[in-house]
Amino acid sequence: xxxxxxxxxxxxxxxxxxxxxxxxxxxxxxxxxxxxxxxxxxxxxxxxxxxxxxxxxxxxxxxxxxxxxxxxxxxxxxxxxxxxxxxxxxxxxxxxxxxxxxxxxxxxxxxxxxxxxxxxxxxxxxxxxxxxxxxxxxxxxxxxxxxxxxxxxxxxxxxxxxxxxxxxxxxxxxxxxxxxxxxxxxxxxxxxxxxxxxxxxxxxxxxxxxxxxxxxxxxxxxxxxxxxxxxxxxxxxxxxxxxxxxxxxxxxxxxxxxxxxxxxxxxxxxxxxxxxxxxxxxxxxxxxxxxxxxxxxxxxxxxxxxxxxxxxxxxxxxxxxxxxxxxxxxxxxxxxxxxxxxxxxxxxxxxxxxxxxxxxxxxxxxxxxxxxxxxxxxxxxxxxxxxxxxxxxxxxxxxxxxxxxxxxxxxxxxxxxxxxxxxxxxx
Numbered sequence: 001x002x003x004x005x006x007x008x009x010x011x012x013x014x015x016x017x018x019x020x021x022x023x024x025x026x027x028x029x030x031x032x033x034x035x036x037x038x039x040x041x042x043x044x045x046x047x048x049x050x051x052x053x054x055x056x057x058x059x060x061x062x063x064x065x066x067x068x069x070x071x072x073x074x075x076x077x078x079x080x081x082x083x084x085x086x087x088x089x090x091x092x093x094x095x096x097x098x099x100x101x102x103x104x105x106x107x108x109x110x111x112x113x114x115x116x117x118x119x120x121x122x123x124x125x126x127x128x129x130x131x132x133x134x135x136x137x138x139x140x141x142x143x144x145x146x147x148x149x150x151x152x153x154x155x156x157x158x159x160x161x162x163x164x165x166x167x168x169x170x171x172x173x174x175x176x177x178x179x180x181x182x183x184x185x186x187x188x189x190x191x192x193x194x195x196x197x198x199x200x201x202x203x204x205x206x207x208x209x210x211x212x213x214x215x216x217x218x219x220x221x222x223x224x225x226x227x228x229x230x231x232x233x234x235x236x237x238x239x240x241x242x243x244x245x246x247x248x249x250x251x252x253x254x255x256x257x258x259x260x261x262x263x264x265x266x267x268x269x270x271x272x273x274x275x276x277x278x279x280x281x282x283x284x285x286x287x288x289x290x291x292x293x294x295x296x297x298x299x300x301x302x303x304x305x306x307x308x309x310x311x312x313x314x315x316x317x318x319x320x321x322x323x324x325x326x327x328x329x330x331x332x333x334x335x336x337x338x339x340x341x342x343x344x345x346x347x348x349x350x351x352x353x354x355x356x357x358x359x360x361x362x363x364x365x366x367x368x369x370x371x372x373x374x375x376x377x378x379x380x381x382x383x384x385x386x387x388x389x390x391x392x393x394x395x396x397x398x399x400x401x402x403x404x405x406x407x408x409x410x411x412x413x414x415x416x417x418x419x420x421x422x423x424x425x426x427x
Contacts, residue, residue: 014057015064023056039063041073055079136219138177139170145213154302157275165206177214178221185231197234204231241390242351243358244268246399251344253316253403258411259330260340262317266292266327267355269313269401271363271377273300274355280327282320285309294378305378308363315404319412358400361390365397 012023021039028034035056036049050056055078062076077085085099092102106118113121136144146163172188173180185207189200211226220226244252249268256264263277270292272280279298286293292307299305320327330336341350351357356377363373364384374381 014060019064019067021060021063134218138173141177141214142166142170145210162206165203180227182227182230185227197236200234241357242354243361243390244354250403255344260336263328265316269310270307271356271359272307278328282323310401312404361392362397362400365392365394
């Protein structure tokens with residue numbers, strides 16, 4: 001009988017006496033070596049096999065120490081465990097702390113974060129920490145905003161309107177703009193009970209512009225919507241669009257005095273806002289081109305545009321063709337318009353914004369082009385449909401733009417100079 005060759009190549013002993021561990025090296029059939037550890041524990045022979053000589057020695061040393069100290073074996077660290085331990089110690093050392101201190105810190109953070117991943121919690125804190133944005137109070141931001149708008153050439157009307165709303169808000173909230181909440185803005189706007197929903201939406205629009213400016217300047221979080229943007233807008237109840245009929249407008253124009261007639265005629269036949277007409281000079285009327293130029297400094301939207309100067313409007317303004325200075329020199333134009341509506345027998349009196357409403361309604365009916373009319377009036381097509389347009393027929397539009405002055409009409413005939421004009425001439 002042929003004896004099988006032994007596959008055991010060597011024996012290494014670690015320790016001595018009862019704590020001795022033998023390491024047997026065995027050549028396997030696949031050509032690789034296997035290292036088997038053998039030792040006696042509790043009167044019984046125990047073995048354990050690994051595939052790495054170095055790992056076998058490391059485990060044997062641990063077993064020897066445990067046997068010497070009367071401890072049970074079975075959970076000795078492997079080579080991989082030791083390498084992992086060294087790797088973790090290296091990571092902790094790169095932050096200047098021990099592995100034990102790093103684990104204590106991790107445990108504390110884990111308890112605070114609960115079910116939230118620690119990395120997500122840290123990223124959220126880093127993005128929202130108080131010192132991540134530059135501190136500015138609301139009054140400071142308002143002053144900076146208005147100063148920038150003034151230097152950028154925005155119309156004085158916009159500066160006055162937005163400045164009044166924003167400065168009033170700044171007095172109410174003098175603290176940090178980063179600390180203003182959505183609830184506070186909603187409560188502030190809701191508390192303006194004396195204002196119509198349209199006016200409160202206008203103030204909200206100014207606040208949104210201010211807060212967006214603050215975000216661009218680095219005073220608010222760069223990747224989040226501002227409190228003003230998240231505030232609630234007010235629902236504007238639908239109201240009927242009031243316009244004048246061609247016959248009503250004819251009566252109004254024939255009864256209008258020379259100081260108010262240019263405002264009425266331009267509003268009715270070119271659709272320019274009353275506030276914009278008050279800023280116009282006679283030099284802004286391009287008689288040869290049939291246009292009225294509203295420069296950026298005079299327009300509500302701070303954008304230059306050209307309004308139409310139809311033939312009938314040219315006829316109504318003909319007496320002022322060589323005039324200079326302001327188109328409207330009267331100061332109390334609102335009261336004068338109210339008196340004019342009463343003397344012309346207009347049902348319900350003078351209709352607010354009806355000149356502009358009338359122009360847009362009749363112009364859309366005349367051209368059939370909402371986009372063109374929106375450019376002439378300085379509004380978006382959506383605003384035209386939502387707020388300004390009343391449905392009228394083409395014949396009414398033709399009648400509107402054919403309203404001409406009566407024969408031999410001259411509003412400047414026998415006009416007596418005002419007290420101011422007399423003083424100016426005397427001076």
